[in-house]
Amino acid sequence: MILQCLIIFACLAVGEVVVMLTGIKFPSSIIGMILLCTLLKTGVVKYEKIKGMANFLISNMGFFFIPPGIALMLYFDIIKAQFWPIFVSALLSTIIVIAVTGWVYQLTNRKRNG
Amino acid sequence: MDNSIVLLALTFGIYYVASIIRKKTGVIVLNPILITIAVMICVLKIADISFDTYNEGGKYIEFWLKPAIVALGVPLYKHLDSIKKHFIPIFLSQLAGCLAGIISVIAIADVMGATDEVIISLAPKSVTTPIAIEISSTLGGIQSLTAAVVVCVGILGAVIGYRTMSLIKLNDDISKGLAMGTASHAVGTAASMEVNPIHGVYATLGLIINGILTSFLTPIILRIMGYIS
Numbered sequence: 360m361i362l363q364c365l366i367i368f369a370c371l372a373v374g375e376v377v378v379m380l381t382g383i384k385f386p387s388s389i390i391g392m393i394l395l396c397t398l399l400k401t402g403v404v405k406y407e408k409i410k411g412m413a414n415f416l417i418s419n420m421g422f423f424f425i426p427p428g429i430a431l432m433l434y435f436d437i438i439k440a441q442f443w444p445i446f447v448s449a450l451l452s453t454i455i456v457i458a459v460t461g462w463v464y465q466l467t468n469r470k471r472n473g
Numbered sequence: 474m475d476n477s478i479v480l481l482a483l484t485f486g487i488y489y490v491a492s493i494i495r496k497k498t499g500v501i502v503l504n505p506i507l508i509t510i511a512v513m514i515c516v517l518k519i520a521d522i523s524f525d526t527y528n529e530g531g532k533y534i535e536f537w538l539k540p541a542i543v544a545l546g547v548p549l550y551k552h553l554d555s556i557k558k559h560f561i562p563i564f565l566s567q568l569a570g571c572l573a574g575i576i577s578v579i580a581i582a583d584v585m586g587a588t589d590e591v592i593i594s595l596a597p598k599s600v601t602t603p604i605a606i607e608i609s610s611t612l613g614g615i616q617s618l619t620a621a622v623v624v625c626v627g628i629l630g631a632v633i634g635y636r637t638m639s640l641i642k643l644n645d646d647i648s649k650g651l652a653m654g655t656a657s658h659a660v661g662t663a664a665s666m667e668v669n670p671i672h673g674v675y676a677t678l679g680l681i682i683n684g685i686l687t688s689f690l691t692p693i694i695l696r697i698m699g700y701i702s
Binding site: 420421431437 | 570
């Protein structure tokens with residue numbers, strides 16, 4: 360368990376250092392994710408060593424979003440001022456992104472295989 | 474009495490009950506994240522407890538978000554070969570989804586009368602919070618509004634994503650995952666991970682690639698459409 364935590368937090372720490380040193384505006388967690396994937400691919404970290412902790416974190420990821428979601432109560436005033444434009448555009452655009460992304464993948468993939 | 478401990482216990486409790494309700498009913502719209510957030514906001518408002526007080530405990534839950542995103546490197550690794558094999562369609566779908574997302578949210582908000590400041594804040598809505606906030610604040614948007622909208626879009630995608638995909642007949646596992654991650658970042662990824670781990674892998678990929686594309690394309694599109702100079 361300690362080793363698993365070490366691996367995860369070491370990757371995250373490297374991400375934090377990279378962001379600090381380079382000043383790039385990119386989430387440290389995604390840099391850590393790509394690093395962990397690279398370490399697994401190169402065999403530095405073995406899959407069996409990390410799978411327990413990784414499965415725990417991933418299967419509960421939705422739960423970790425609850426506090427930032429509850430923080431929405433702080434923004435009611437900002438949202439309220441232009442509620443309908445914000446709500447309708449966000450909702451329709453989300454549906455559009457799902458449709459366009461999914462369809463373009465299916466069409467281009469089919470064309471390539473067909 | 475330590476309020477933050479009581480509120481933490483309540484958060485776990487509501488989430489647990491909400492998960493059971495969804496499992497029993499099978500209604501994907503009854504998203505436990507959404508239900509827990511809604512119920513907890515009501516509880517805090519009724520009991521007149523501030524978000525800061527809640528967050529004394531809540532921050533320990535949110536703390537695990539970053540490690541969880543790092544952990545997504547594991548399923549990513551397990552599917553590297555399949556990702557390489559499908560790289561061109563994946564990239565094309567990401568580019569199309571990214572453009573469609575930015576342009577559609579700008580156009581719809583404008584037609585409905587949103588101010589330029591709000592439109593800029595909405596433009597990067599589909600990507601994960603730190604990227605979206607950075608884009609919004611450098612271009613002159615309102616940071617806190619972007620943060621709020623990003624969370625809303627995540628939850629929206631998690632709640633309506635699968636319903637939408639079955640209506641429009643998306644049936645390929647890779648396309649479903651990509652669509653969820655591209656449209657609603659890590660919340661969508663978490664939701665798709667619950668439905669099918671393969672979806673989760675490609676949602677992760679959507680989250681990463683769309684995050685990068687959006688940070689490049691948002692300023693360009695806003696400039697072309699005349700919202701920033």
